[in-house]
Amino acid sequence: MRYRTLGDLRVSAVGLGAMPLSIEGHPDEPRALATVHAALDAGVTLLDTADSYHLPGAAPGHNELLVARALAAYGGDTSGVLVATKGGRGRPADGDWTVDGGARHLKSAAEASLKRLGVEAIGLYQLHKPDPAVPFEESVGALRELLDEGKIRLAGVSNTDVGQIRTARDILGDRLVAVQNRYSPAVRDSEAELTLCAELGLAFLPWSPLGGISRSSLDGPSRLVGPRRFGSFHDVAAERGVSPQQVCLAWLLAKSPVVIPIPGASRPETIRDSAAAADLVLDAAELARLDEAARRP
Numbered sequence: 001m002r003y004r005t006l007g008d009l010r011v012s013a014v015g016l017g018a019m020p021l022s023i024e025g026h027p028d029e030p031r032a033l034a035t036v037h038a039a040l041d042a043g044v045t046l047l048d049t050a051d052s053y054h055l056p057g058a059a060p061g062h063n064e065l066l067v068a069r070a071l072a073a074y075g076g077d078t079s080g081v082l083v084a085t086k087g088g089r090g091r092p093a094d095g096d097w098t099v100d101g102g103a104r105h106l107k108s109a110a111e112a113s114l115k116r117l118g119v120e121a122i123g124l125y126q127l128h129k130p131d132p133a134v135p136f137e138e139s140v141g142a143l144r145e146l147l148d149e150g151k152i153r154l155a156g157v158s159n160t161d162v163g164q165i166r167t168a169r170d171i172l173g174d175r176l177v178a179v180q181n182r183y184s185p186a187v188r189d190s191e192a193e194l195t196l197c198a199e200l201g202l203a204f205l206p207w208s209p210l211g212g213i214s215r216s217s218l219d220g221p222s223r224l225v226g227p228r229r230f231g232s233f234h235d236v237a238a239e240r241g242v243s244p245q246q247v248c249l250a251w252l253l254a255k256s257p258v259v260i261p262i263p264g265a266s267r268p269e270t271i272r273d274s275a276a277a278a279d280l281v282l283d284a285a286e287l288a289r290l291d292e293a294a295r296r297p
């Protein structure tokens with residue numbers, strides 16, 4: 001496993017996105033625990049969760065409780081594992097993803113996450129999404145209060161643009177350590193934010209790094225790196241004898257040393273395969289081919 005910097009921490013270059021373990025189509029508890037344990041066995045030390053990763057209309061926290069149970073049940077040392085959670089979104093019964101970035105909500109949501117995770121302070125707490133109905137400064141101000149109170153150790157923002165990242169940096173200083181935006185070969189509209197993170201030394205956590213495919217098979221072609229637009233990902237994978245998903249993650253890692261992808265998984269095989277991407281170093285010619293494929297409309 002290779003490692004990358006997140007604030008004052010060193011975390012695995014590939015994390016686990018735990019969302020598929022708790023939303024629609026999630027696996028049963030034994031398979032969910034086995035998936036987290038497979039990640040830990042593979043050297044993954046960053047687990048991404050959120051209070052809103054649960055079935056529509058259910059109580060918040062399914063995913064956080066699951067992650068906490070998985071860590072408690074793991075036989076090995078978990079002291080170096082960073083659990084990154086988020087607040088500011090909800091999932092009502094209609095299946096929508098709502099936002100609530102009010103300071104009062106964020107502060108009580110963080111307290112509840114703290115209890116569910118069973119920790120003294122949340123390792124990394126991320127504003128899930130700016131709330132258009134709430135001044136961004138108010139939401140980030142809540143993160144600052146949580147930092148000052150020692151309830152969270154480090155802060156991050158998600159789904160933010162360049163201006164919002166700069167504002168968060170002004171308010172939080174070097175306690176802002178991470179930005180989590182959608183980024184994959186298929187969706188590259190956060191290029192400017194990635195560039196800013198590299199400039200400021202903020203970790204950039206691409207979410208849905210594989211394109212948000214909800215189900216894919218190690219045995220068959222995925223919809224993300226389908227044969228037409230993303231043929232080069234398949235070609236390089238075949239040449240290297242690895243999966244196209246590994247090539248995709250290695251391509252992301254090569255974008256910048258601040259990139260730490262958090263691929264989702266609902267079974268041990270997929271996170272094992274994704275974690276191995278941390279050790280796949282693509283050469284300049286391969287990266288040029290992949291860049292060209294990703295740029296194609």
Ligand SMILES: NC(=O)c1ccc[n+]([C@@H]2O[C@H](COP(=O)([O-])OP(=O)(O)OC[C@H]3O[C@@H](n4cnc5c(N)ncnc54)[C@H](OP(=O)(O)O)[C@@H]3O)[C@@H](O)[C@H]2O)c1
Pocket residue numbers: 016017018019020048049128158159180181206207208209210211212213214215216217218243245246262263264265266267270271273274
């Ligand atoms: N901040 C935000 O707003 C936001 C939004 C969405 C997601 N996220 C975070 O980002 C994480 C990742 O996003 P995501 O789960 O939507 O999408 P993703 O990582 O692009 O794709 C996840 C899917 O890809 C499959 N997969 C993963 N690794 C694979 C491999 N090596 N080979 C074949 N298939 C593989 C998994 O299949 P199996 O299910 O079969 O294992 C899983 O269903 C989430 O889990 C969550 O933590 C954040």
